[in-house]
Amino acid sequence: MAEEKKKRAITRLESSALVRPLVNKMYMEGTLAGMEERPVAWSMVNWWEGDIIMRAMGVTPVYPENYGTVCAALGIAQKYMGVSVAEGFPTHLCGYAQNTIGYTTEMKREGKVPEGAPMGGMAQPTFMLSSEGYCDARFKWFQSLRQFWNVPVWTLPFPHPAYTDTSLQDVHKVNVEYMAVELQGFIAFLENLLKKKLDRDKLETMLDNQEKVLKVWWEINELRKAKPCPMHARDFWTMMVPCYYLAYDPETLTVYQQVYNEVKARVDNGIGAIPDEKYRLIFAELPPWHSLGFFDKLAERGWNFATESIGYHPPPPMELNGGSDLLYRIARWTYWQYINTRYRAAKMGYPAVGAAQPFYNWAVEYKIDGILTHPLVTCRTATFWLTHWMNVLRDKLDIPGMSIQGDIVDLTVFDAATALNQAPAFEESMDHFRKVRKSKGLDW
Amino acid sequence: MSSKGLAKAEDIYANRAGRVRELKAEGKKIMGYVCAYPPLEMVTAMDYAPIRVIGSMDQPITKADTQVASIICPMLRSMLDLGMKGKADFFEGFIGAHTCDCTEKFCHLYQYNVQFPYYHFLDVPHIAHKASFGFMKAGFQLFQKTLEAHTGRKLDPDRLKEEVKKHNAQRALVRELYALRKQDPPLLSGSENLQIMLSLLSIPIEEGSGMLKDIIAEVKARKDGPKKKAARLLLWGSPLTETSIIDMIESLNANVVMDDICTGTRHFWHDVEMTSDPLDGLAKRYLDDLKCPRTFRETTSSFEEDQEVRFGYIKDYAKEWNVNGVILQSMKYCDTHGYEVPAIKAYFDRLGIPSLYLEHEYTMVALAPLKTRVEAFIEMIS
Numbered sequence: 001m002a003e004e005k006k007k008r009a010i011t012r013l014e015s016s017a018l019v020r021p022l023v024n025k026m027y028m029e030g031t032l033a034g035m036e037e038r039p040v041a042w043s044m045v046n047w048w049e050g051d052i053i054m055r056a057m058g059v060t061p062v063y064p065e066n067y068g069t070v071c072a073a074l075g076i077a078q079k080y081m082g083v084s085v086a087e088g089f090p091t092h093l094c095g096y097a098q099n100t101i102g103y104t105t106e107m108k109r110e111g112k113v114p115e116g117a118p119m120g121g122m123a124q125p126t127f128m129l130s131s132e133g134y135c136d137a138r139f140k141w142f143q144s145l146r147q148f149w150n151v152p153v154w155t156l157p158f159p160h161p162a163y164t165d166t167s168l169q170d171v172h173k174v175n176v177e178y179m180a181v182e183l184q185g186f187i188a189f190l191e192n193l194l195k196k197k198l199d200r201d202k203l204e205t206m207l208d209n210q211e212k213v214l215k216v217w218w219e220i221n222e223l224r225k226a227k228p229c230p231m232h233a234r235d236f237w238t239m240m241v242p243c244y245y246l247a248y249d250p251e252t253l254t255v256y257q258q259v260y261n262e263v264k265a266r267v268d269n270g271i272g273a274i275p276d277e278k279y280r281l282i283f284a285e286l287p288p289w290h291s292l293g294f295f296d297k298l299a300e301r302g303w304n305f306a307t308e309s310i311g312y313h314p315p316p317p318m319e320l321n322g323g324s325d326l327l328y329r330i331a332r333w334t335y336w337q338y339i340n341t342r343y344r345a346a347k348m349g350y351p352a353v354g355a356a357q358p359f360y361n362w363a364v365e366y367k368i369d370g371i372l373t374h375p376l377v378t379c380r381t382a383t384f385w386l387t388h389w390m391n392v393l394r395d396k397l398d399i400p401g402m403s404i405q406g407d408i409v410d411l412t413v414f415d416a417a418t419a420l421n422q423a424p425a426f427e428e429s430m431d432h433f434r435k436v437r438k439s440k441g442l443d444w
Numbered sequence: 445m446s447s448k449g450l451a452k453a454e455d456i457y458a459n460r461a462g463r464v465r466e467l468k469a470e471g472k473k474i475m476g477y478v479c480a481y482p483p484l485e486m487v488t489a490m491d492y493a494p495i496r497v498i499g500s501m502d503q504p505i506t507k508a509d510t511q512v513a514s515i516i517c518p519m520l521r522s523m524l525d526l527g528m529k530g531k532a533d534f535f536e537g538f539i540g541a542h543t544c545d546c547t548e549k550f551c552h553l554y555q556y557n558v559q560f561p562y563y564h565f566l567d568v569p570h571i572a573h574k575a576s577f578g579f580m581k582a583g584f585q586l587f588q589k590t591l592e593a594h595t596g597r598k599l600d601p602d603r604l605k606e607e608v609k610k611h612n613a614q615r616a617l618v619r620e621l622y623a624l625r626k627q628d629p630p631l632l633s634g635s636e637n638l639q640i641m642l643s644l645l646s647i648p649i650e651e652g653s654g655m656l657k658d659i660i661a662e663v664k665a666r667k668d669g670p671k672k673k674a675a676r677l678l679l680w681g682s683p684l685t686e687t688s689i690i691d692m693i694e695s696l697n698a699n700v701v702m703d704d705i706c707t708g709t710r711h712f713w714h715d716v717e718m719t720s721d722p723l724d725g726l727a728k729r730y731l732d733d734l735k736c737p738r739t740f741r742e743t744t745s746s747f748e749e750d751q752e753v754r755f756g757y758i759k760d761y762a763k764e765w766n767v768n769g770v771i772l773q774s775m776k777y778c779d780t781h782g783y784e785v786p787a788i789k790a791y792f793d794r795l796g797i798p799s800l801y802l803e804h805e806y807t808m809v810a811l812a813p814l815k816t817r818v819e820a821f822i823e824m825i826s
Contacts, residue, residue, distance in 0.1 A: 089783070092779075132569065134545070136544050139570055141783065143783065146743060147787060150746060155740045157576070159567055159569075160542045174582045182571075185574075355552055376515075380777065383515060385549065385553075388511055
């Protein structure tokens, strides 16, 4: 008699299954656009700054970064990384970039989508859209692809003001204006390339939808403050995809509303994402896409990941004023996503803790017991602050941290067994610091 | 400091912190800064001696690992380490900059750990569109504001113009010095040159220009310069804060006659244009004229034309300094240089100039395996 399949420890949201067709549709659109020779852009995540504009102009974006996660999850990335190294690119570069470079090399060699490429592959780009935001790979990577694709690369601006800047309001004005002016330049670039005009009414409709999506998605994540936490990080990682790539789409809004309803029902009925929530954790920053089953093992031990991946969380409702022009609206959202934690911290009376501010805010608001960090061999951006964040949480809030070395794409460097062996000791630490926090008058 | 000319540069290079402490004891106000992007003219116009914060290849990193992972740029980790060990205590302030992602993060973490009385962070765009210059200028205006608030006095625009001239004069002297390596054999070795550049980054502008004049006169008259060797090399890549890699190369049958690194030509090469508002000239110079892979250059009609836009100035160096080989070097985990490698290598291939890529760990001990490769490369191009 066949053994009954073991039930997984994480109870995934039923509505998260609605995301898969959206993602499939996104990939299908890219493939179809390529087949029908319609404009395709290879695009970085740009925090809603540029995608919506090119969507409004009939361009179909394809996301090599997301494709990297798909290739990693299916175990194909390793092959493409090898090709990238053979092309002379150093091994420490972004794993997603290496994956794309390898994929592109193969595509050029075969003259078509490479054999075995998942999700129908990525269609040849008409242009590439880079971003200055967050990491250097976001523009250096597409600049590197110029040796394969003789198509233009446009780079979107993304100001990086100081964490400690005391005159944020002045800086905000300069930064948002700069972004809005640059978006005007991006539109001119597109109009020249595509020989058509931007339909501003269409853009406005898409922007209205996008703002609603951001609001619902933010509200869903706010519900995760409940005890027990109703939605695990795994559902977040599944559902962040439409927010970043399809926020313009009314279908995304419908799906997110259903997700909201399900999460709200769980909160109302005291249902957690795992059966017995013993510890509430933050996961920082990007997960091992190739080994997500690891989180079920931790869930069996009562570890519930209540929040994660700060760079990919939606911003709260806008608190900054500014121009109401469409391009200003777009610029303000992107900028607000980057700086909102400092505004909120000041408003809530939290101490300023620099780059650790988002995690300080979260730790207090989500009643966090521990932080699990995941230093990535091929991503400095998602790795640089991890130790600092752990230090700040430990020093300021008596929250312990644990670290597991790994990578977003390279599965050979992730050692789940060792990490699981460390879990009991870390649980003792979380128990100890829970008592310490209580003795200091903190309420969790 | 009693020594002069090349001996002085050697002394400063050997004990950089010692000279900075002397300056502080003499009553100079010292301002630390990172990379080549802070507008030093504004710093000297406020009577500070700007001293570049650099790491050390020969001191083990022990404290910084409690703050940052080992896969981060080893030079930045070293800089943080030295700061945490009290070896940056002569700085009254620190100017950070968004030059690359890791440098930005380093700046905030450095300030968090060392706590300088004054800290300003410059946001430098990665693109050089028309609007970017206005953005850069606005950043300089904010910088001016915080400098003025810290010092309690106004920056005089006429004084700033004078400082621009003073810095341009030093840049002209640097170019004159580099020209002494055009002949074969060069009058100055690559190691000596780097020692001089690192010394200039460690002393006030007036002292540096005086030292350069002495060195130029001394070198022009010297009879004991480098010997003629088979290879005349150009060195490209991430910053070098010690001469060890060049020492290794020049211990072989090669002279390093030119560079494109940010503790060399990148820092000093371009003048600031005199504009009615000096901040306009400064914005152009620091955003556009200064060439570093951290700035995205607009794409053109072909990859080959892109390469000209991105690397054409290095071709000019190669031609003028008559090089027959290029060493591309980058410390591990430097992404901005790492992405550049295949494109720049392909560019030199197209020009018919052989090149060799070396990735190093920013430590003295890891150079032996590289030496074998350089040796083979020199034999090949000889």
